[in-house]
Amino acid sequence: MILLCSNNTDRDSETLMPTLIEFKNISKSFPGVQALDDVSISVERNTIHALVGENGAGKTTFIKICGGLEAKDSGDIFYKEKEVFVRNAHDAKKLGISIVHQHFPQCLKMTVAQNIFMPEYSETTLRLMNWKTINRKADVLLQNFGVDLAPEMPLKNLTIAQRQVVEICKAIAMDVDLIIMDEPTSALPLRELHSFFDIIKRLKESGMTIIYVSHKLDEIFSVADVITVLRDGKEVATVPKKDTTPSEIATIMVGRRIEEFERNTEAGKTAARAKTLLKVDGLKKGQILNNVSLDVKVGEIVGLAGLQGSGCSELLKAIFGFEQFEAGSIVLNGRKLEIGSSRAGIEAGIAYVPTDRHREGLNLIMSVGENIALAEFMKLSRMGILWKKNIESIGLKYIERLGIKTQSVWESVNYLSGGNQQKVVIGKWLATEPLLLLLDDPTRGVDVGAKAEIHKIVQSIVVEGRACIMTSSEFPELLSFCDRIVTMYKGSITGNFAAKEVTEDTIMHYITGAGETSVRG
Amino acid sequence: MGRVEVGESRKRKSISILRAKEVGVLLPLVVLFITLVFLAQNFLTKDNIFSVLRAVSFEGIVAIGMLIVMLTGGLDLSVASNMALTGILASIFMTNGLPTFVSIVLALVGSACVGLMNGFLINKIKLGAIIVTLGMLSVVRGLAYIVTQGMPIVDLPSNFTFLGQGLIGGLVPVPILFFVVISAICHFMLKYTVLGYHFFSVGGNETASRYSGINVERVRYFSYIICSVFAGIGGILLIARLGVAQPSIAVGYELSIIAAVIIGGASLQGGEGSVLGSVIGVLIIGVIRNGLVLMNIGGFYIQFANGMMILAAVIINRLRSLRQ
């Protein structure tokens, strides 16, 4: 095995108790929220213990307490039968715990290898750094993942998916017994996903214990041994995987049954006959977009399917005006759009929800209300004055509509849980009442209940004479939610299907370039 | 993916050397240098070159310390006051009969205390670096006036003034030697030790560093203490050069020092910069000043040019962060 995380021998030689880490009656409150309420969980050695729950259920808070990044109000942690006090990341590392964080903070100015080995060299001394060896070790880890990334590359040149890989490598590079992963796959594209699960399997075979947080229940059911459900900061169930089903878990999570959203086929059929809302013609940009043409009808939801680098996200950005291109035209509602101007995009009635909410979508220090009203500021400010009550009313409307879990309109977005931040981004763009909604993986990190909610809202908007183009890292979502699927490979459109007549396998075929010679969109 | 092939990676390396930030900084220095060779007759003489180098050494040493603080995302406005106070303390000890070496060490301990205080207020009381060090700028300068009662200290021992005035091999002024050695050590420290790596990572992303188990507060303490000690060394050498210890020396130096570090590629946001760049930045400022003097352009203009350089530095910093 080539993984760098072989276990320490002296740790192994301890008498093996079945329980590795036990949390007893952990509570934590933030001003106004009880994030964790008397949570007790015990994790057995060499198991994969999944932690699930709605957005804001307290999963991340729990993990931060475990890693010493957040102080608990009360409760005890026992690690290998001994009570431990984890006050900072350094303590956690000494115990043998590493974490993949949900909103992984990274040094963008530093290289991939420098980021991966930050925990390993966390003791401030005059010890020498042998960059050659470090780069080589990083290379081995990245190869293991099957990603082609130079360890000397500065992180700022990486995509969010590549940065997620770096974050995972960082956690498994450490010599630890327990790895905690907070939504590690939320930004991972398909190919890396496979390597990731291989790695998880190998980690488990090598004796590792893993606590795993995800909103993707299929993932959880394929890797986990035990599942714990948190709801509103309380532990509501802990069950072995073999004794339960995904729908049962989803029901426990939300506290009610959720109906999987199914797109109304009738709506799709009418859409096909309607007039064209958007016409993209011969868009070209270097290697990224290769003569892309696409029509979107009024009332239609189009899903773009493609692997990382296929050009799906870039196409959305180009339509919105974030991306310059060399040739081609975009016509919305009969009006030709100015190239590369997002201002013009907004004015023409396009809304764009980006994937990387931290970099592109949110102002973290501003409040929920201000963020939602941000794209609307032009309308709200009469003669340059922002009326507080207008921000409040818009904010409240979308907080209610999307079920955003927040203290008030004026709470800083920074304090919201990951999924709720995503809902704020979506709310911000819905507030502009757009003609065309561009969604780049909108339900990333959003819990099942809220996902259905977002689908319902998008659907209701589209019915009012608008249209939507979206991408998703989950193809089942595209298939069940869109009217039409357009596949892309290496900057070209490779296929165009009615969603009801296509299977996941066919899509896989077209997005990997295997079906390149067929229909063009 | 050709990155395993040796030839390919060599080629990449040579390109990356060309792309290195320092080259962008070196260019204006070279242009300036050549211009002055033509414009000012006395510029390219051995004496003048060494005198420029000596003149920049004092601020140069402090600039290296400032670079370290700025790498962590901080700023130290108290350095110039610290230069004065440390030089004065050393002078007081010496004129009261302590051996030169002991006096210098004691004075440097004093300067380290200033750094410790800066670090403490920033780490523990969670105040902004600018506010804290701005306060310390006045406090420390005030101390320098208090301990001297405003009077200059004269009659410094000759083994002390040698540090500022002496020549090695009858040619190279001693301060230059200090500057070179300190730069070399810090270059190595920043590039190849964990401590250096931590200065970059704390400035690059504090949360990431904390999440990785780095003791951010400790790294910050180190940066402010190192900066203060370097300021102390710069001040001691400067007073040794002048031969008199006055509480009013080095007033306003902090601005040109910060300007030099920014011109040299460091950013006010932290996480970026290099010793080489800072040295070049210091040289650019020194050469401009020297050129103005040689061309008989009066003192008022020098003040003006200083101001322009600081503005230029801030604009460069802004443009750099915009480009990202």
Ligand SMILES: Nc1ncnc2c1ncn2[C@@H]1O[C@H](COP(=O)(O)OP(=O)(O)OP(=O)(O)O)[C@@H](O)[C@H]1O
């Ligand atoms: N620093 C903070 N200050 C105030 N409130 C906070 C803070 N951190 C978290 N919260 C609140 O605590 C609750 C739990 O948040 P947490 O991030 O643990 O949720 P989560 O289960 O990880 O959700 P998600 O699936 O969306 O990531 C939320 O209501 C959140 O708003």
Ligand SMILES: [Mg+2]
């Ligand atoms: Mg979370």
